[in-house]
Amino acid sequence: MSKTKAYAAQTAATPLEEWSLERRAPKPHDVQIEILYCGVCHSDLHTARNEWGNTIFPVVPGHEIVGRVTAVGDHVSKFKVGQLAGIGCLVDSCRECDNCKEGLEQYCSNGMVGTYNGQEKDGSGITYGGYSKQIVAHEDFVLHITDKQPLEGIAPLLCAGITTYSPLKHWKVGKGDKVGVLGLGGLGHMGVKLAASMGAEVTMLSHSPSKEADAKKLGAHKFVLTSDKGQTKPVKGYFDFILNTVSADHDYNFYLRMLSTNGVMVCVGAPPTPAKIPAFNLIGGRKSIAGSNIGGLPETQEMLDYCAEHNIVSDVEVIKMSEINEAYERMLKGDVKYRFVIDMSTL
Amino acid sequence: MSKTKAYAAQTAATPLEEWSLERRAPKPHDVQIEILYCGVCHSDLHTARNEWGNTIFPVVPGHEIVGRVTAVGDHVSKFKVGQLAGIGCLVDSCRECDNCKEGLEQYCSNGMVGTYNGQEKDGSGITYGGYSKQIVAHEDFVLHITDKQPLEGIAPLLCAGITTYSPLKHWKVGKGDKVGVLGLGGLGHMGVKLAASMGAEVTMLSHSPSKEADAKKLGAHKFVLTSDKGQTKPVKGYFDFILNTVSADHDYNFYLRMLSTNGVMVCVGAPPTPAKIPAFNLIGGRKSIAGSNIGGLPETQEMLDYCAEHNIVSDVEVIKMSEINEAYERMLKGDVKYRFVIDMSTL
Numbered sequence: 001m002s003k004t005k006a007y008a009a010q011t012a013a014t015p016l017e018e019w020s021l022e023r024r025a026p027k028p029h030d031v032q033i034e035i036l037y038c039g040v041c042h043s044d045l046h047t048a049r050n051e052w053g054n055t056i057f058p059v060v061p062g063h064e065i066v067g068r069v070t071a072v073g074d075h076v077s078k079f080k081v082g083q084l085a086g087i088g089c090l091v092d093s094c095r096e097c098d099n100c101k102e103g104l105e106q107y108c109s110n111g112m113v114g115t116y117n118g119q120e121k122d123g124s125g126i127t128y129g130g131y132s133k134q135i136v137a138h139e140d141f142v143l144h145i146t147d148k149q150p151l152e153g154i155a156p157l158l159c160a161g162i163t164t165y166s167p168l169k170h171w172k173v174g175k176g177d178k179v180g181v182l183g184l185g186g187l188g189h190m191g192v193k194l195a196a197s198m199g200a201e202v203t204m205l206s207h208s209p210s211k212e213a214d215a216k217k218l219g220a221h222k223f224v225l226t227s228d229k230g231q232t233k234p235v236k237g238y239f240d241f242i243l244n245t246v247s248a249d250h251d252y253n254f255y256l257r258m259l260s261t262n263g264v265m266v267c268v269g270a271p272p273t274p275a276k277i278p279a280f281n282l283i284g285g286r287k288s289i290a291g292s293n294i295g296g297l298p299e300t301q302e303m304l305d306y307c308a309e310h311n312i313v314s315d316v317e318v319i320k321m322s323e324i325n326e327a328y329e330r331m332l333k334g335d336v337k338y339r340f341v342i343d344m345s346t347l
Numbered sequence: 348m349s350k351t352k353a354y355a356a357q358t359a360a361t362p363l364e365e366w367s368l369e370r371r372a373p374k375p376h377d378v379q380i381e382i383l384y385c386g387v388c389h390s391d392l393h394t395a396r397n398e399w400g401n402t403i404f405p406v407v408p409g410h411e412i413v414g415r416v417t418a419v420g421d422h423v424s425k426f427k428v429g430q431l432a433g434i435g436c437l438v439d440s441c442r443e444c445d446n447c448k449e450g451l452e453q454y455c456s457n458g459m460v461g462t463y464n465g466q467e468k469d470g471s472g473i474t475y476g477g478y479s480k481q482i483v484a485h486e487d488f489v490l491h492i493t494d495k496q497p498l499e500g501i502a503p504l505l506c507a508g509i510t511t512y513s514p515l516k517h518w519k520v521g522k523g524d525k526v527g528v529l530g531l532g533g534l535g536h537m538g539v540k541l542a543a544s545m546g547a548e549v550t551m552l553s554h555s556p557s558k559e560a561d562a563k564k565l566g567a568h569k570f571v572l573t574s575d576k577g578q579t580k581p582v583k584g585y586f587d588f589i590l591n592t593v594s595a596d597h598d599y600n601f602y603l604r605m606l607s608t609n610g611v612m613v614c615v616g617a618p619p620t621p622a623k624i625p626a627f628n629l630i631g632g633r634k635s636i637a638g639s640n641i642g643g644l645p646e647t648q649e650m651l652d653y654c655a656e657h658n659i660v661s662d663v664e665v666i667k668m669s670e671i672n673e674a675y676e677r678m679l680k681g682d683v684k685y686r687f688v689i690d691m692s693t694l
Contacts (some may be wrong), residue, residue, distance in 0.1 A: 031496070098606050098608075104608060107608045107631070107632050107633065109584065134368060167633075176610060196434065229479070237456065244654060260453060261445075261446050261454045264635070267531060267626045267629060267630065268630070269626065270625070270626040270627050271626060273622040274624055274625040274626075275624050275625075275626065276621040276622070276623055277617065277621055277622050277624055277636070278617070278621040278622075279614045279617040279618060279621075279622065279638055280617050280638075281617070281638070281639045282636065282637055282638025283614065283617060283638030283639070284454070284640060285454050285638075285640075286454065286514075286517065286637065286639050286640065287637065287638060288635045288636065288637035288640060289624070289629065289635065289636050289637075290629055290633065290634065290635035290636075291627075291628070291629025291630030291631070291632075291633060292633050293630045293631060293632075293633065298618060340590055
């Protein structure tokens with residue numbers, strides 16, 4: 001066991017503060033990582049404040065982790081001390097169900113183990129995330145990270161990147177496709193970059209005119225101000241694919257109308273109120289609404305390699321560990337372009 | 348023009364009664380058909396009673412039409428006098444939009460022309476359906492009908508058949524797939540027959556124990572009584588595809604739980620109340636809800652040929668024209684196995 005500095009929420013109502021936790025000594029297949037950067041995901045805030053009602057306190061958030069390997073177990077074959085490594089949203093799964101066998105560990109039938117607020121499969125306790133100096137995980141749940149890109153820009157790929165990459169790949173988005181991206185936050189800005197890199201024509205759908213210039217800088221070819229009927233009318237029946245990254249309540253039907261025949265809207269955000277969908281809105285035009293959850297380990301590595309090859313990283317604002325509570329407040333206001341990343345050397 | 352006996356609803360509140368309408372003389376590309384049988388679809392009842400609020404009275408329902416060609420226009424190349432012919436849910440479309448060019452006339456961007464209660468594209472008036480002795484339509488919207496199967500069993504293929512065939516084909520249902528069919532009515536019984544013929548393992552999902560024997564006779568391999576937790580629990584995450592034929596209000600989420608990872612539920616019925624769907628129910632397992640509307644002309648012919656080859660027809664109860672109002676009442680009670688078909692010689 002080794003004592004590790006961390007930042008934790010002790011209750012739903014208190015700010016995150018410095019805390020100390022025990023990490024296990026590396027087991028034969030474990031990799032120990034000194035964390036260099038950790039991205040700040042909206043899920044971190046939801047969990048720290050127990051907004052999903054399932055938080056076990058104290059909680060150490062953070063599942064966009066990059067760092068350097070400091071020790072490996074005797075049987076580790078994939079990593080060596082000194083190499084860069086990453087950990088995303090999950091650190092274990094049953095490895096036996098059909099989904100796990102297909103590399104879809106995120107859909108593990110027996111429940112994946114989240115990087116924080118998860119229950120270790122061996123009963124050894126709760127998982128603690130990346131707002132800490134060090135982490136230990138089974139090598140199968142650790143990713144290879146390139147040294148050719150800035151590490152702080154890579155960190156958010158482990159959640160925001162894979163969450164948007166996976167549905168674009170699964171629904172085979174590519175050249176000739178018209179893609180709408182709804183919402184320009186941490187997920188949306190990765191959606192724009194990735195869809196554009198895959199050859200699609202990308203349109204940012206936003207109710208905020210101020211996002212137009214930014215969206216185009218990120219690679220969007222078009223911009224539609226959703227509050228302006230003059231702009232939404234021409235995109236009726238237009239999109240083959242809409243990547244819906246919004247997790248605030250909104251009317252899905254407004255965007256279903258923008259789908260072409262056979263069009264698919266994939267939701268990666270989960271609004272608090274269930275969407276109300278008349279079947280007619282799907283029947284007319286053979287449309288689909290789908291959901292997608294992060295990605296499995298093989299696809300996450302594929303995404304990291306793809307981003308390295310295409311020189312894609314997240315646009316980030318690096319903060320100190322002590323600035324996390326302020327960062328949460330700014331995140332709630334959408335005041336971040338487009339992801340906060342904690343420089344863990346500041347802890 | 349030729350006077351044609353028909354059955355029409357004169358208002359939403361009155362029963363259907365004998366009426367007389369004018370059919371146009373065949374134009375160069377038109378086929379004139381003496382109607383032998385016409386299936387009775389639930390849409391007929393919805394329209395006769397103006398339940399969708401868009402009925403133009405008097406209305407002559409009926410869009411599951413089979414008969415014999417009695418005259419053809421000078422330029423008709425596909426049909427000869429004396430041949431069998433069929434007409435389904437649409438008799439025209441714009442023929443110019445991308446959907447029409449792809450043979451997806453049912454999704455015509457400019458609006459298909461329904462076989463009844465539709466507006467003729469040339470402004471000549473309202474379309475009248477198959478509860479009549481004769482009909483005239485452009486040859487491109489007329490189907491070839493085999494003389495190897497009973498005509499009364501073929502008629503419902505033109506709507507109930509294609510409505511279930513099209514999504515099964517579009518989502519590539521076949522051998523090795525686990526298919527749930529929800530609802531055992533006109534659509535559901537065709538869904539069971541077709542999915543089984545395609546090699547899928549078919550499970551009937553019903554809240555009525557009395558449907559089990561019937562479903563199995565139709566080709567279902569399994570039956571799940573949806574009111575029995577002991578039966579629904581084992582099918583959690585089980586189905587690759589659910590064909591949802593129910594148009595009464597019901598909880599979609601109950602059935603989404605039965606979908607496997609990547610599973611799709613396709614709705615061909617449209618309940619009056621919009622479904623409430625939390626995004627989490629789609630995100631967990633990358634599930635989809637989709638809709639599907641009948642089929643285009645090429646696919647409808649493909650389906651008729653497929654059914655002829657696989658010896659599939661609808662299970663029907665033949666009625667006299669004068670029994671139509673009683674048939675509507677019985678249909679509302681689900682008291683039909685599984686489609687009423689009018690013997691038009693009784694008019």
